[in-house]
Amino acid sequence: MAEILRHATEVFCEKGYEGASMRDLSRATGMSLAGLYYYFESKEKLLYLIQKHTFRTVVDTLRQRLAGVRDPEQRIRIFIHNHLEYFLANSEAMSVLSHEDDVLRGAAGAEIAAIKREYYRICVGLVADWKRGGSVKSGAANGGRRHANDAEIRIAVLSLFGMMNWIYTWHRPRTDGDAGALARQMGDIFLYGLSASNGRGTTKRRKRWANRTAAH
Amino acid sequence: MAEILRHATEVFCEKGYEGASMRDLSRATGMSLAGLYYYFESKEKLLYLIQKHTFRTVVDTLRQRLAGVRDPEQRIRIFIHNHLEYFLANSEAMSVLSHEDDVLRGAAGAEIAAIKREYYRICVGLVADWKRGGSVKSGAANGGRRHANDAEIRIAVLSLFGMMNWIYTWHRPRTDGDAGALARQMGDIFLYGLSASNGRGTTKRRKRWANRTAAH
Amino acid sequence: MAEILRHATEVFCEKGYEGASMRDLSRATGMSLAGLYYYFESKEKLLYLIQKHTFRTVVDTLRQRLAGVRDPEQRIRIFIHNHLEYFLANSEAMSVLSHEDDVLRGAAGAEIAAIKREYYRICVGLVADWKRGGSVKSGAANGGRRHANDAEIRIAVLSLFGMMNWIYTWHRPRTDGDAGALARQMGDIFLYGLSASNGRGTTKRRKRWANRTAAH
Amino acid sequence: MAEILRHATEVFCEKGYEGASMRDLSRATGMSLAGLYYYFESKEKLLYLIQKHTFRTVVDTLRQRLAGVRDPEQRIRIFIHNHLEYFLANSEAMSVLSHEDDVLRGAAGAEIAAIKREYYRICVGLVADWKRGGSVKSGAANGGRRHANDAEIRIAVLSLFGMMNWIYTWHRPRTDGDAGALARQMGDIFLYGLSASNGRGTTKRRKRWANRTAAH
């Protein structure tokens, strides 16, 4: 039952997986303790379902939004925007998702890990594309340079994940803006660094992107 | 006892604060359950001590390393390096530190929050300096530019924290390199973005930094 | 469950509230430790329920027995008899009731205190009536006597409570007789003092009472 | 150490024997936990010492005060006064004494029980004397009546103890008067009953007593 999952997500978010008791969930959902067990065979399974549903939604939405967009930068920006949008709209779910990483054991854990890997791979692909694209754009200046190192990309992607996932730690809707604004800033930092928001010669690029995303 | 704190940190890291039981800690430290309570009046107090000690160490070491260094970029790189170095060397402690953010209530919680704020403020200062300094370097081209927006800096700093703190999630010593390597990459990303590791015109800056840090 | 309450009462009586552990109660009732907590949210709540039930029963039974009886002396004797009867039949409950006076905090404590006050007030009323009535009976000889002092009545009533409540300390069913016999003796002492059982001029009164209570 | 015993008495009184922990005692006395064990081999022994000291004092003082007084009524009044005086002056000690009746096991328990029995016997003697004396005074009216029954005396004495010991439950120094006043009232009730304070023909006796105690 989606209703139950939603409430459970909230509770897991507030108290953490270990900290949330089945009684808490029972109270939050209005369903009896035993009733919960009719639907979900264990607390762990509940977490599994939440994580699976959340992550699948993120990945699937992402794929839809990426479809048809070719520009490497825009694709990365879409990735970030998609992530943050979902994150902020379902911050509870994402918090659970991020935190309770290693709770699930066995098959369930493997399945979740698989979805996460899929998501990660998509991002790696986007970054690799951008890097390849970048070398084209920047033309001969990039001359005989080696291809973007896998290890470098890995670090970059995981850094990006860190930026985005850490948000649940500090985001205040009032002052920090919505997913759009945050995505732009984080995208700038990820792609061009602090200088991006600084006028250190990235103005043109940002303009270009702004134009693009306006159409988005 | 430092010995006990070290073991406790490990256990908290492995299982999380809620997930770790005092019995676990007892087993890990080799001290009796009651013995633990002789030294630490409660599980919460234990967490408090760990967090306090860890964070204070980080902040104090940072201040020492910053002392005498004037160059804004270098100062930011020192910040990152310091953070990651401690993070990787004491990944357990940092994990506990990062995660169990809202467990502590009352005075203890406030004290920890204060140290964290202090740390955060230092970083904000570094970034603001860099941004000011940047306008000088980039010369007249930056002419009538507005001052770096506080909100922008906030987002940037918190993004940096995210990058760095998320590490405990993915870092594999074998393949991901040490604090020095990671700090360089994350510094690049933070300051110049993906392009940094890409040869997109940041080469010179990186060289300069590399020279400096060689001396460091 | 009444069954559980009864067993719990016994245990509280034997070991006192502090001395009785939930494990003891679990053993005595045959119910699992966790089972107890299913019914009673805490040890304190258990004590509250026992005290409430016991005291209410005493007060309610007393009111029924007083209904319809007009003679002031008889009413006092009924009070004593009712108290002792319940006390001896449920000596455990009464012991708990009497002793664990200040354990309960907050609302629960207030509620119990209220019932006790109600009980006390009834007794005060009976004694005041008897004293008023007494002056009538003893006729003109008592002429300009002052009204019975509130303070005096208070001391008298509390002394009576002492006599009766202390019983759990020494009563041996074999040698000390049943509630009826004890009530008669304590009533005599309370109303006429040692002299009563002594033939010091109280014989007539006692005879009268004996006749009345025979019908009772 | 008397100092320690005094503090311990206070704590036992406030929290009861079971409820008071050795740590509480340590805190109250300012002596280390282990230090307490240097002086008293166990918590139980501590209780034993308190009870022994308290009871011995009561009994010995009583004997001194009874010495030389011959009038049976006065002797009883002295008993009551002595008891209440000590009780009110050392209400904590007496509370502990009264409550923790059955905690002590073995030799210690037997010793305390012996002192208590001694005390009880004294009172029984006083009452028996009074009754014998009384039958003489009341003259022929008492005709061929049997001697005061042992069982009757037992109940009477224990009732008196109840009256007196229950005091810790309700006594408020401000409104309830001091040991002298209370002893007079309780003496009246015990000897002559409610009527005593009522003017129901006991006035003369009370006057007599008043004269006697004035000399006391």
Added chain:
DNA sequence: GATGAATGAGGTTTCATTCAT
């Protein structure tokens, strides 16, 4: 004399879970 350090046993309470209905 007196204590800091340490402990095994046991305290109250809550946990995830089951099962008859």
Added chain:
DNA sequence: TATGAATGAAACCTCATTCAT
């Protein structure tokens, strides 16, 4: 489909007590 009743295990913590110093 859903639940009230019940449980074994384990949670955090405190107990009276000991012992080397």
